[in-house]
Amino acid sequence: MKLERPAKTPLVNAICDAIRKIPRGRVSTYGAIAAAAGYPRCARHVGRVLQQVDGLPWHRVLGSGGRTAMPGEFALEQRFLLESEGVRFRGKRVDMRNFEHRFGKTSRKPSAS
Template sequence: MNRPAEPGSQEKRNRIIRCIRSLPRGKVSSYGAVAAAAGWQGAARQVVRVLNQVPGLPWHRVVGAGGAIKIPGEDGAEQRFRLRMEGVTFRGARVDMAKHEHRFSAPRAKRKRKTRT
């Protein structure tokens, strides 16, 4: 078998999955941040799609920009509940990003040169 042609997007989705999986307990990140960390800035929606498609991911650790819970309905309450359970604190209806925003370390999109040793 051979994959006739792997769309490059598949690989990006892969990185997104890894980033989400790397979210440690008690930490959270935003859709846009995950996308950027995966080297696919602007793909916040694709992050959402991945969260919906791939089971086993800590979906509750991914929130909207500024720590806002963007999930409507009971699932949103479920997310807050689980986060609290992990020790995440809230500031009003939003996650206290100042304390729980996860710092991804690596990837960085290919910026034009300018690297520093």
């Protein structure tokens, strides 16, 4: 099966790939995805890619600090999907404190400091 790749540019392709790396039950931020894709200053484009490219877990993508930038209904849809994956919420925001995915970095525990 071929994965849809409407990415005409490496930016879209990189962001698309980065989002696919997010495991289930985990979330990430636009800035983190953009940075993982190689464009740390292009967080805005991450959101644009999510709309252009379908098949991506857009519900796993949040704004900085877990703040959602979307309209109400989309936020509810997103929240429902995340809860289905086991992601907990902290009031109106996602508990990124423990559910933020790290690209390339092994989420190792602070054994020593």
